[in-house]
Amino acid sequence: MQLPPAVHARLAGGPGAAEPLPVERSPKAGAAPFRFTARQVRFPREHEFFEDGDVQRHLYLQDVLTQVAGAPERPRVPEFTCQVAGCCQVFDALEDYEHHYHTLHRNVCSFCKRAFPSGHLLDIHILEWHDSLFQILSERQNMYQCLVEGCTEKFKTSKDRKDHLVRRHLYPADFRFDKPKKNMSPATPRATVQVSAEALGAEGEQVEGDAMEVCSEPAGERHTAGRRVLFVSEYLLPSVLVKGHHEDLKAPRKEINTSDD
Amino acid sequence: MWLRRQGCLRPAGCGVEELRRRRREREAALRKARREQQLISKRLLRDDAPEEGEGGCVAVILGQAEIQQFLQLAQRGTEEKERGRALVSLRRGLQHPETQQTFIWLEGSMRTLVGLLTSNQALLQLEAARCLHELSHSEQSAVAEACLPATSYLLTYLSGHSSDFISPHVTVLEALGYALSQLLQAKEAPEKIIPSVLGSTLPQHMLQLLQPGPKLNFGVAVEFAWCLHYITCSQVNNALLITHGALSTLGLLLLDLAGAVQRTEDAGLELLACPVLRCLSNLLTEAAVGAVGEQMQLRDERVVAALFILLQFFLQKQPSLLPEGLWLLNNLTANSPSFCTSLLSLDLIEPLLQLLPVSNVVSVLVLTVLCNVAEKGPAYCQHLWPGPLLCSLLGTLAFSDTEVVGQSLELLQLLFLYRPEAAQAFLQQSGLQALERHEKEAQLQDRVHALQQTALHS
Numbered sequence: 221m222q223l224p225p226a227v228h229a230r231l232a233g234g235p236g237a238a239e240p241l242p243v244e245r246s247p248k249a250g251a252a253p254f255r256f257t258a259r260q261v262r263f264p265r266e267h268e269f270f271e272d273g274d275v276q277r278h279l280y281l282q283d284v285l286t287q288v289a290g291a292p293e294r295p296r297v298p299e300f301t302c303q304v305a306g307c308c309q310v311f312d313a314l315e316d317y318e319h320h321y322h323t324l325h326r327n328v329c330s331f332c333k334r335a336f337p338s339g340h341l342l343d344i345h346i347l348e349w350h351d352s353l354f355q356i357l358s359e360r361q362n363m364y365q366c367l368v369e370g371c372t373e374k375f376k377t378s379k380d381r382k383d384h385l386v387r388r389h390l391y392p393a394d395f396r397f398d399k400p401k402k403n404m405s406p407a408t409p410r411a412t413v414q415v416s417a418e419a420l421g422a423e424g425e426q427v428e429g430d431a432m433e434v435c436s437e438p439a440g441e442r443h444t445a446g447r448r449v450l451f452v453s454e455y456l457l458p459s460v461l462v463k464g465h466h467e468d469l470k471a472p473r474k475e476i477n478t479s480d481d
Numbered sequence: 482m483w484l485r486r487q488g489c490l491r492p493a494g495c496g497v498e499e500l501r502r503r504r505r506e507r508e509a510a511l512r513k514a515r516r517e518q519q520l521i522s523k524r525l526l527r528d529d530a531p532e533e534g535e536g537g538c539v540a541v542i543l544g545q546a547e548i549q550q551f552l553q554l555a556q557r558g559t560e561e562k563e564r565g566r567a568l569v570s571l572r573r574g575l576q577h578p579e580t581q582q583t584f585i586w587l588e589g590s591m592r593t594l595v596g597l598l599t600s601n602q603a604l605l606q607l608e609a610a611r612c613l614h615e616l617s618h619s620e621q622s623a624v625a626e627a628c629l630p631a632t633s634y635l636l637t638y639l640s641g642h643s644s645d646f647i648s649p650h651v652t653v654l655e656a657l658g659y660a661l662s663q664l665l666q667a668k669e670a671p672e673k674i675i676p677s678v679l680g681s682t683l684p685q686h687m688l689q690l691l692q693p694g695p696k697l698n699f700g701v702a703v704e705f706a707w708c709l710h711y712i713t714c715s716q717v718n719n720a721l722l723i724t725h726g727a728l729s730t731l732g733l734l735l736l737d738l739a740g741a742v743q744r745t746e747d748a749g750l751e752l753l754a755c756p757v758l759r760c761l762s763n764l765l766t767e768a769a770v771g772a773v774g775e776q777m778q779l780r781d782e783r784v785v786a787a788l789f790i791l792l793q794f795f796l797q798k799q800p801s802l803l804p805e806g807l808w809l810l811n812n813l814t815a816n817s818p819s820f821c822t823s824l825l826s827l828d829l830i831e832p833l834l835q836l837l838p839v840s841n842v843v844s845v846l847v848l849t850v851l852c853n854v855a856e857k858g859p860a861y862c863q864h865l866w867p868g869p870l871l872c873s874l875l876g877t878l879a880f881s882d883t884e885v886v887g888q889s890l891e892l893l894q895l896l897f898l899y900r901p902e903a904a905q906a907f908l909q910q911s912g913l914q915a916l917e918r919h920e921k922e923a924q925l926q927d928r929v930h931a932l933q934q935t936a937l938h939s
Binding site: 230263264 | 504507508511512515516601602603604606650681682707711714715716736739740743751752755759762763765766780781782783786787789790792793796799801802804805808811812814815816817818819820821822823825826827828829831832835836852853856857858859860861888890891892894895898899927928931
């Protein structure tokens with residue numbers, strides 16, 4: 221099938237619709253014994269029209285799933301340690317390190333050292349926990365914003381927000397965003413913090429860490445409780461890991477902090 | 482994750498002919514299953530697995546205590562490898578329907594799995610994703626439904642990372658998309674599952690994952706495009722999807738695909754093209770399209786250019802997708818003078834005619850699109866003749882398929898009506914003889930006679 225060069229050029233061009241030629245129909249068009257009418261067509265799910273495409277899709281899935289069932293090949297490298305000062309985690313696969321770094325060191329609150337999975341959640345955390353103006357304003361208006369990007373709802377309390385997340389966005393009922401760290405020293409100013417009821421209650425289990433707030437590794441891992449974190453070292457990452465998608469490293473909430481948690 | 486591994490899997494000692502034969506067998510089995518409405522049966526997806534995959538796919542029934550033990554070990558074990566192994570054991574168990582049932586009824590199990598899916602350790606995240614895969618294979622709707630609440634939460638968490646191609650996150654996203662696509666294929670999906678999906682923020686998340694650009698991950702996009710297809714073809718509330726900008730997102734994605742085809746000719750692109758074409762075609766039929774604002778509608782002429790680039794690609798790599806591409810072309814051109822004009826101004830009539838010999842289904846669709854153009858009147862037919870169209874029609878009149886001939890007759894009527902000179906040319910090229918062949922055919926005779934009269938009196 222030969223396509224004129226104009227087609228490729230048009231694809232590369234800007235958006236726009238063609239100025240239509242004038243339409244002029246005769247009543248004889250499509251009149252009996254003829255029957256043509258221009259009309260759009262829709263097909264429901266089980267229609268045989270979809271058979272070929274569906275079969276191709278399932279052939280692909282069959283191929284893929286046999287691979288998923290096998291163990292993943294993971295390229296190994298000589299063991300190395302995380303470069304963030306105070307973090308002693310050791311790795312033998314770059315993929316694991318990348319993941320570790322991103323999850324634990326990238327979106328870290330410089331005030332209380334908690335790590336978050338995204339810049340968006342970190343921003344909300346800082347606003348709600350470390351901004352004294354926030355508390356004052358929240359007495360008069362709804363300040364607790366929904367965590368889901370794209371949802372514009374705001375709430376009077378964090379509990380109301382949580383209820384909204386559970387009801388409207390189908391979050392798990394025991395999801396937490398504002399549980400304070402258990403090993404926080406009492407001296408740290410916490411006047412602005414909302415402490416949720418569940419956090420005070422005995423939770424028994426030391427969970428791996430809520431997704432919305434990344435706890436440090438459980439006690440059994442290599443970290444020590446009173447670690448110091450120097451954010452300046454973020455700039456000293458081995459260059460092999462600074463791929464294209466790390467170029468947008470935000471200016472870190474930089475603070476050289478020598479006090480313990 | 483998917484495409485990286487394509488082509489790596491080949492059973493030992495298997496020649497090319499043997500592989501082809503097996504593939505034909507699998508294809509035949511899938512066709513049969515689909516006609517019996519059994520294509521969603523997950524068992525079909527696993528039937529070949531024991532032969533071709535490496536060992537260790539034995540499904541084991543796990544009891545409540547064992548499941549709890551594995552989950553605890555995965556969650557709180559001290560050594561990462563040990564935790565990973567616990568999840569592997571769990572996954573083997575989850576291949577069995579009884580284990581699946583036990584799992585979902587065990588309190589906290591899903592929550593623990595979700596926690597592991599968002600683990601800060603890559604290996605655990607990957608193994609947890611595989612467990613989710615197993616659950617999404619379940620034939621039992623209760624199991625699939627148990628996964629649904631997790632989906633929204635996980636998508637929120639993972640969407641925050643869409644700018645970072647961290648591989649475990651991508652894997653989890655793909656697994657989620659796949660699990661959701663399984664869920665959406667269930668028989669009761671249109672009544673129960675799709676309405677709640679549409680009522681959540683899932684549609685916006687899905688469309689976000691389909692936005693073309695540097696953040697687009699192909700494997701993830703494939704899974705969520707199929708999710709969107711299962712939703713749209715169920716016709717539950719497509720108007721809502723349109724208000725979320727589905728048409729413009731998918732249109733831009735189509736342009737992106739055509740660009741990719743031009744660059745790489747990658748044979749895997751049709752995996753994404755197929756569901757995108759289907760969604761666009763079905764969404765265009767919604768009345769809501771007329772009601773939304775300019776940006777929400779699909780008017781961009783580049784879509785036509787992109788579609789033809791894809792049609793050319795299909796012709797070479799996947800001819801079975803030509804009807805689907807032409808279906809979109811029909812829905813674009815049927816009520817749109819602008820798109821019909823684009824076909825003419827971009828010189829696409831001749832390429833369209835080149836598709837006629839492919840199959841009867843394709844021929845009918847090509848002729849239908851040409852009718853869409855011709856029925857708009859003389860200004861349009863002026864560009865159809867003189868030209869190669871008449872000769873092609875004399876060719877299709879020689880087909881034995883009644884529908885192909887019938888559609889050719891419809892097109893001739895329009896052409897003779899709006900461009901009488903074409904009728905004369907038709908006569909001169911032995912058109913009457915071509916028509917005579919079908920004088921006795923019940924479905925065609927009235928139209929044949931009418932055309933004969935028109936031609937003779939022109």
